[in-house]
Each structure stands twice: as structure tokens, then as C-alpha cells.
Amino acid sequence: GSLVVNYPFDDDEEGIAIYSKSPDDAMFQQLALSYSKDMYPTEYFPHGITNGAQWYNVPGGMQDWNYLHTNCFEVTIELGCVKYPKAEELPKYWEQNRRSLLQFMKQV
Secondary structure, three states: OOEEEEEOOOOOOOOOOOOOOOOOHHHHHHHHHHHHHHHOOOOOOHHHEEEHHHHOOOOOOHHHHHHHHHOOOOOEEEEOOOOOOOHHHHHHHHHHHHHHHHHHHHOO
16 A cells, blocks of 8 residues: 555556556646545655556556446545554544545546
């Protein structure tokens, strides 16, 4: 896990970690930035976003499949390394992500 929003494509024809631009790349960047700009401005990834394949190659990933086969625009929001936070920590996650989530929803 990391603190980042990644967007399609998650793989490329070469099977290596290299930018893999989708036909809707600008829209995916806008969606990713709408979430990340308030959350991850000083993290490792510029503006808190990355093209999935540029970070690491994931052949057959769900966000690529949904985009290609159902026209669903999907991004992956990574909130850190803790996969199963304790119940008492959930309000903290909500407060940390509330504003970004609302900004993301406004993109609809």
C-alpha cells in the first residue's frame, strides 16, 4: 500500500513498468487529482497520482477490465499499508478522506 490514486492503464503491451496512456488519460488524471490534491500533496508521487502501469505492471487488473469492457471509469485509491484497520480507527479514516471523497463525487 501507499498514499496514491492510480488510474488506467495498469499494464502495457511490453509487460514492463512504463506509462500506459488510455484514450481517456486526461479524464482519468482529472478524476485522480480531484481526490488526491487535498490528501497527498507532499507524498512520493507528484500530486498524489500515478498511472498504474508506470508504478508497476498489473496484467488483467479490474480497473482496466471495467474500463475496456463496461466503459466504467475506475481509479484505485490507496490509503496506506494497513489493510484491516481496527474499528475504532475508522472515524479517523473518514475524517481524513471525507473532503477528498466529496470532491471526487462532485466529478459525476
